[in-house]
Amino acid sequence: MELADRAVGLLLTLISLSIFTYFTFWVIIVPFVDSDHFVHQYFLPLEYAIIIPVFAGVALLSLLSLFVGSVMLKSRKKNKKA
């Protein structure tokens, strides 16, 4: 149904826009703000801005390779049976 598709599309755009704005604020704007401004309590320390994307990237790559490996194993098993 096209309504479900449009809802998923809207959700994806909202998620991507929010991640982009939060990350932009985190990396570019917050370091230039004075340390006793109230904004700093909404953002984690700056080291996490490196750890979280790297961790997410590593998790994504490993999930992808797991998926590809499992598909290759399944196709080889099917070839051996037939």
Place this chain on the structure above:
Amino acid sequence: MKHIFKIISLLAAISAFWVGLLQASIIPRTHTWLLPIYLVVSLGCYGLLMVGVGLMQFPTCPQEAVLLQQDIAEAKGFLKDKGVDVGSD
């Protein structure tokens, strides 16, 4: 091949700009080290945004769907007459 050369030259230009920023030390060092990670994350976000926008604007063509179902039924009947096993019915 030309496309690969374009992409590689773009990557080389960006990394040269980044190394230049590192050497010139206009911006504090920690921010310059963060810049590639920021670019990669924003590229991923841009891809996700394009997927979401494309999903929202995808046309469904309901009349074409009905015509397609008629074509499928016609083809199934024709093949069954000729003796080919068509599968689920």
